[in-house]
Amino acid sequence: MPLSLSSSSSSSAPTTHRYDVFISFRGEDVRHGLLSHLQAALHEKQIGTFRDDGMDKGAAIWEELVDAIRNAKLFVVIFSKNYASSSWCLKELVQIMEHKNNKNEHVVVIPVFYGIQPTHIRKQTGTYHTAFAEHEGSSEDPCHVLEWRTALAQAADLLASPLMRTGWCPALSKIFISCSHEFDDKGDYKEVYSRDDEAELIRKIVKAILPHCANIKHYMDGRNIPFICNKNYTLLEYLLIMRRELKEVVVIGIWGMGGIGKSTIAETLFNKYSSEYESSCFLTNSRELASPCLNNICNTLLSQLLNQDLHITNIGVVDSRIISKVKQKRAFIVLDDVVDSSIASDLVPMLRNCLCPGSIVILTTRDRSVLTSGGVQQIHEIKKMSYGDSHKLLSRYVFSDSHSKEEYDKLTARVINYAYGNPLALKILGSFLRGKSVSEWDSALKKIKKLSE
Numbered sequence: 001m002p003l004s005l006s007s008s009s010s011s012s013a014p015t016t017h018r019y020d021v022f023i024s025f026r027g028e029d030v031r032h033g034l035l036s037h038l039q040a041a042l043h044e045k046q047i048g049t050f051r052d053d054g055m056d057k058g059a060a061i062w063e064e065l066v067d068a069i070r071n072a073k074l075f076v077v078i079f080s081k082n083y084a085s086s087s088w089c090l091k092e093l094v095q096i097m098e099h100k101n102n103k104n105e106h107v108v109v110i111p112v113f114y115g116i117q118p119t120h121i122r123k124q125t126g127t128y129h130t131a132f133a134e135h136e137g138s139s140e141d142p143c144h145v146l147e148w149r150t151a152l153a154q155a156a157d158l159l160a161s162p163l164m165r166t167g168w169c170p171a172l173s174k175i176f177i178s179c180s181h182e183f184d185d186k187g188d189y190k191e192v193y194s195r196d197d198e199a200e201l202i203r204k205i206v207k208a209i210l211p212h213c214a215n216i217k218h219y220m221d222g223r224n225i226p227f228i229c230n231k232n233y234t235l236l237e238y239l240l241i242m243r244r245e246l247k248e249v250v251v252i253g254i255w256g257m258g259g260i261g262k263s264t265i266a267e268t269l270f271n272k273y274s275s276e277y278e279s280s281c282f283l284t285n286s287r288e289l290a291s292p293c294l295n296n297i298c299n300t301l302l303s304q305l306l307n308q309d310l311h312i313t314n315i316g317v318v319d320s321r322i323i324s325k326v327k328q329k330r331a332f333i334v335l336d337d338v339v340d341s342s343i344a345s346d347l348v349p350m351l352r353n354c355l356c357p358g359s360i361v362i363l364t365t366r367d368r369s370v371l372t373s374g375g376v377q378q379i380h381e382i383k384k385m386s387y388g389d390s391h392k393l394l395s396r397y398v399f400s401d402s403h404s405k406e407e408y409d410k411l412t413a414r415v416i417n418y419a420y421g422n423p424l425a426l427k428i429l430g431s432f433l434r435g436k437s438v439s440e441w442d443s444a445l446k447k448i449k450k451l452s453e
Contacts, residue, residue, distance in 0.1 A: 021042075021072070021074050022069060022072040022075045022096070023038075023075070023077075024075065024078065024089060024092050024096060025077075025078040025083075025089075026078070026080050026082050026083040026086055026089055029078075029081055029082050029083070030080055030114065033198070034114060034201070034202065035078075037198070037199075038202050038206070041203070042206060062091075069092070069095045069096055069099055070099060072099075073106060073212075074108050074212045075096050075100075075107070075109045076208075077093065077096065077110070077111050077112065077155055078112045078114050079111060079113050079114060079116055080116060081114075081116055081127050083128075084124070084148075085130075085131040087135065090151065091144075091148075093151045093152065094147050094151045096109060097109070097150075097151045097155060101154075109155065111155055111156065112201075118156045121152050121153075121156040122153050122156040124152060124153075128152070132145065132148075132149065210276055228385075228393045228396070228423075230261075230385050230386065231389070232261065232265060232380075232385075233268060233269075236252070236265060236269065236380055237269065237272075239378065239380065240360065243360075243378065244273075244360055245358075246357075246358070247358065248358075249352045249356075249357060249360075250358075250360050251348055251352065251361045251362075251377075251378065252360070252362045252363070252380065253362075253368075253376040253378065254266060254362060254364040254365075254379075254380055255365050255367070255379065255380075255381055255382070256383070257422075258424070259423065260383075260384065260422060260424075261385070261424075262336075262337075262364040263284075263336050263337065263364060266282075266336055266362055267282070269362065270332065273332060273360075277329075277330045277331055277332040278328075278356075279304075279305040279306070279307070279331045279332075280331060280332040280333065281300075281301055281304040281305055281332075281333050282336065283300065283301065283335050283336060284337070294343065294346055294347065295312060297335075297343065298318070298347065298350070302322060305329065305331055306325055306326065310322065318354070323354045326354050326355060326356070327354060327356050328356060330355075330357075330358045330359050331355055331356065331359040332359070333351070333359070333362070334361075334362045334363075334364070335363045335364070337364055338363050339367065341369065341373040341374075343374075344363060344373050345374050345375075348361070348363075348376065349374070349375070384420060384421025384422060385423060385426075386421070390416045390419060390421055390426055391412065393426050394412060394415060394416060394426045394429070395412070397426070397430025397431055398412075398430045398433055411442065414445050415429050415445065432444070
């Protein structure tokens, strides 16, 4: 499910949609600068964004907005100069902080301080003091104004600690952008932001968002069955974590018989970790792309990594400008179901030379020699699932949870024995037996036994 972005300007998303990323902001401060650039950066990471600027704010819109907040787990609040002047923003912030206080550790709020210091928000000084003076002088309910003040103080105090300098403090999940001051034509101060500072701020916001996005994304197959985290996956994940800190291009080979779970594991690793890299690419059905199509593979691969349409006609002659761009981004690449040795022997060395150090390349194959021909040293064989993991997977398909019903226990054991630890076989059998009675199970298993004799 793509992650979505909601704005404090308004929201018209259907209440059935779940917002994993909700960004609160003051439109007049950031809509045409920071926000639009942030949208583009998130889009590059395949994080969908949602904007409905310009719509009227009304009761129906507010109800939908509150529903979106209650269904979200990750929030980014951009505190800018005029944030507190909007009662809509403040009401939104109250809902966010109440949601966090109710859910506690399950909800993450990342504050971004855009040209303003946390103390101005915490103590409501400067433009925030002016804004509240106007709120208190209006017809606003004093109780609402007090709620707004409390929510601002709580948000500014998230993971509070003394900050010695302006900048990004990853331990505190706080983001700042520095600004300088100049005199305008009237002799008044004006704030000046450099494009480099804003570009760096966006990079840091995205970097802060991505790990949380990875935590709430789970691999789901076509039937929305959660991935069973088995020993094969655990070992590969550990290898990936240990190797990705190296200052080199890491190439990992995954091999095993058909249906054993190679692609599923590669997809799960890709879904979980690719967002931490500047670019990524997952090429499926590589077994259909034999040696005459190596140029096509290279063209598709580099086009996706650079997010542009390239026309590479010869894998041996790639424009140096393209290579230079690729070397600037750490990449996460998966070549799934590779069957032709030339893909590994020709493509892997090229990737080692042109990718940025710290990049990850994963190849899956049924033929171990494909990997050795490409000089892949980190090779992991996917072995059959344990009885316990097989039981969990089968139960997910048949009973919609990880536990079988008591009257099916003996029959479940027979199915697991027939599948012999092969995830694909378990999925097929589980889908076939789902909703059938004990007698139907017994009849089907007798037929399977007869056919296998």
